[in-house]
Amino acid sequence: MRAALVVGKYVALLAFVCFFLMPVYVMVITALKDPAQVSVARMWDLPDTVSLDGFRAVWPKLQNGFVNSVLLAVPVSVVSALLGAANGFVLSKWRFPGADFVFPLILFGMFIPYQSVLIPMVQLMSTVGLQGGLDGLILVHIIYGLPITTLIFRSYFTGISDELIDAAKVDGAGMLRTFLYVALPIAPPAFAVAMIWQFTSAWNDFLFGVMLTSTDYWPITVALNNIAGGQQVPFHQVMASALLACVPTLLVYVLLGRFFMRGLMAGALKG
Amino acid sequence: MAGIRLERVTKRFRGGVVAVRDVDLDVAPGEFMVLVGPSGCGKSTLLRMIAGLEPVSGGRIFLGEKDVTDHLPQERDVAMVFQSYALYPRMSVRRNLGFGLRMRRTARVERERRVAEVASVLGLEHLLDRRPGALSGGQRQRVAMGRAIVREPKAFLMDEPLSNLDAKLRVSMRAQLSLLHQRLGTTTVYVTHDQVEAMTLGQRVAVLRDGTLQQYDTPQNLFRHPVNLFVAAFIGSPAMNLVHASVSGGAVSFAGTRLPAPSALSDVDRRVVLGIRPTGFSPSADNGWPTLEVVPEIVEELGDERYVIFELDAPRVDTEAVHAALEAQSADDALLLPENRARFTVRLPADVPVSVGEPLRLAVNPERLYAFDQDTGAALS
Numbered sequence: 001m002r003a004a005l006v007v008g009k010y011v012a013l014l015a016f017v018c019f020f021l022m023p024v025y026v027m028v029i030t031a032l033k034d035p036a037q038v039s040v041a042r043m044w045d046l047p048d049t050v051s052l053d054g055f056r057a058v059w060p061k062l063q064n065g066f067v068n069s070v071l072l073a074v075p076v077s078v079v080s081a082l083l084g085a086a087n088g089f090v091l092s093k094w095r096f097p098g099a100d101f102v103f104p105l106i107l108f109g110m111f112i113p114y115q116s117v118l119i120p121m122v123q124l125m126s127t128v129g130l131q132g133g134l135d136g137l138i139l140v141h142i143i144y145g146l147p148i149t150t151l152i153f154r155s156y157f158t159g160i161s162d163e164l165i166d167a168a169k170v171d172g173a174g175m176l177r178t179f180l181y182v183a184l185p186i187a188p189p190a191f192a193v194a195m196i197w198q199f200t201s202a203w204n205d206f207l208f209g210v211m212l213t214s215t216d217y218w219p220i221t222v223a224l225n226n227i228a229g230g231q232q233v234p235f236h237q238v239m240a241s242a243l244l245a246c247v248p249t250l251l252v253y254v255l256l257g258r259f260f261m262r263g264l265m266a267g268a269l270k271g
Numbered sequence: 272m273a274g275i276r277l278e279r280v281t282k283r284f285r286g287g288v289v290a291v292r293d294v295d296l297d298v299a300p301g302e303f304m305v306l307v308g309p310s311g312c313g314k315s316t317l318l319r320m321i322a323g324l325e326p327v328s329g330g331r332i333f334l335g336e337k338d339v340t341d342h343l344p345q346e347r348d349v350a351m352v353f354q355s356y357a358l359y360p361r362m363s364v365r366r367n368l369g370f371g372l373r374m375r376r377t378a379r380v381e382r383e384r385r386v387a388e389v390a391s392v393l394g395l396e397h398l399l400d401r402r403p404g405a406l407s408g409g410q411r412q413r414v415a416m417g418r419a420i421v422r423e424p425k426a427f428l429m430d431e432p433l434s435n436l437d438a439k440l441r442v443s444m445r446a447q448l449s450l451l452h453q454r455l456g457t458t459t460v461y462v463t464h465d466q467v468e469a470m471t472l473g474q475r476v477a478v479l480r481d482g483t484l485q486q487y488d489t490p491q492n493l494f495r496h497p498v499n500l501f502v503a504a505f506i507g508s509p510a511m512n513l514v515h516a517s518v519s520g521g522a523v524s525f526a527g528t529r530l531p532a533p534s535a536l537s538d539v540d541r542r543v544v545l546g547i548r549p550t551g552f553s554p555s556a557d558n559g560w561p562t563l564e565v566v567p568e569i570v571e572e573l574g575d576e577r578y579v580i581f582e583l584d585a586p587r588v589d590t591e592a593v594h595a596a597l598e599a600q601s602a603d604d605a606l607l608l609p610e611n612r613a614r615f616t617v618r619l620p621a622d623v624p625v626s627v628g629e630p631l632r633l634a635v636n637p638e639r640l641y642a643f644d645q646d647t648g649a650a651l652s
């Protein structure tokens with residue numbers, strides 16, 4: 001009876017995995033197909049010969065957007081994680097009068113949909129002369145990322161023993177040095193979470209990118225849309241573009257994901 | 272090195288809870304002072320106020336001659352050892368030790384010299400490049416101690432630093448702490464809930480209960496002359512034996528026994544709580560002391576001596592003060608059998624023959640009788 005349950009559980013899980021991997025499977029095999037083999041009727045078949053034709057065809061059109069997106073997502077994830085760490089620290093371990101009021105206010109930012117601020121934001125950015133380039137887009141993403149990164153770091157620092165912060169105070173460190181020397185070095189797990197989140201959301205954003213940048217600075221999502229949205233685009237090219245566009249986020253997840261692990265606090269406390 | 276003086280220090284938390292009430296304390300320069308009391312008595316809060324980690328709600332704190340009441344922790348030259356050790360997890364032992372000096376901008380050469388010196392005193396040289404995660408409990412404890420020593424502060428503040436060690440290590444660390452204090456001579460305020468630790472370490476001990484200072488004196492005086500029932504029941508192990516008694520005509524009577532009253536009570540006529548230390552009895556009666564006959568109920572063998580426990584035909588003393596004091600010592604020591612009779616514990620040498628159920632005649636040292644007011648708990652002698 002128990003064995004049957006276990007087997008049933010794994011069969012169900014496997015079915016879910018297949019279900020989720022189906023589109024990924026189609027994307028990968030179609031991207032690798034020769035243009036002649038691409039057809040809806042044979043979409044599930046493996047390619048007879050592996051062809052990089054699709055990649056070769058779309059890369060020149062994606063290249064510029066790809067670079068723009070890297071230039072966008074890297075500073076966005078680093079800066080908003082750092083600012084979020086500072087926010088999280090003062091909201092949990094170096095509390096100031098009114099912290100309980102400020103924190104919900106910051107969190108509130110998470111629930112404002114992009115669409116609702118879009119028009120005033122574009123107007124503001126063009127007034128201050130930041131519309132059209134990447135700098136304005138970076139700024140917007142950093143600010144939009146602060147609520148979530150603040151939340152991540154506040155939760156993380158709340159779990160840190162107060163005695164550690166007290167020890168730094170008695171040892172003579174003020175707020176800034178306690179943050180830099182004691183709090184930041186133990187925060188890599190929170191950095192991993194915040195940076196994966198921020199990198200992914202900056203990379204995947206379409207709306208802000210298309211509204212705030214001119215053609216030269218379009219991020220990859222806009223470039224991808226231009227390829228996929230065309231009338232007569234071969235499927236293998238669309239799939240190759242999509243694959244290229246999602247590689248960096250996967251890479252960030254694989255590289256930073258190992259910092260998710262617990263145990264960086266080992267030895268600080270009685271243990 | 273400097274003394275510490277507290278003047279009417281009070282801590283009122285938001286919501287009105289008073290954790291520390293009007294505490295006056297004076298720690299002499301170089302003195303080892305222990306703050307002891309049951310958990311929740313405000314001793315840690317008091318220590319944190321001396322460190323500057325907790326703002327005071329009233330009163331003044333002096334470090335040496337300087338009023339530091341409104342100074343930030345980093346402006347007071349004190350070092351603290353925490354219960355959890357609070358070592359910086361991402362720094363090596365060397366950097367943990369040197370952190371306080373670095374924050375105070377001590378020159379690098381001087382810093383390295385002092386870290387090396389303290390490491391050799393504490394036997395940490397071979398561990399200097401390890402991280403705290405790679406150390407045992409005792410080693411972490413020494414690093415925490417070293418981090419305080421290396422700064423050569425005006426005072427050490429220690430918040431139950433031994434409570435995370437196992438019993439054996441705790442005893443040896445206790446002795447090492449005493450040695451260390453003899454060598455360094457730094458003013459120390461040490462917080463503990465363990466009265467044995469307090470008695471063995473402290474030159475003077477301050478007993479706190481519910482945020483109020485009960486008595487501040489040498490361990491000897493706390494033991495010999497407790498000012499109230501709480502201190503009497505709290506200090507000493509095994510705890511003082513207590514029984515309701517009445518005094519009249521120069522005699523104390525309880526549970527069918529009459530003893531001559533101590534001189535201080537010779538002309539009073541009232542009901543009291545009578546206290547006798549387990550060591551206040553002797554097996555023979557040829558020294559002229561009054562005697563009482565008891566029937567041993569439990570005999571605990573300890574090698575050189577034994578504890579003999581017997582029941583008295585009198586109700587158990589169950590005032591709030593006694594409750595609080597005993598609870599602190601055996602926090603989770605729930606009663607196996609319902610106890611509503613008073614039980615006495617007596618310490619006797621092992622060469623006196625004792626067996627359970629055999630009547631035994633014990634002499635009571637009349638000089639070691641204590642009497643307390645039944646309502647206020649104040650000592651009456």
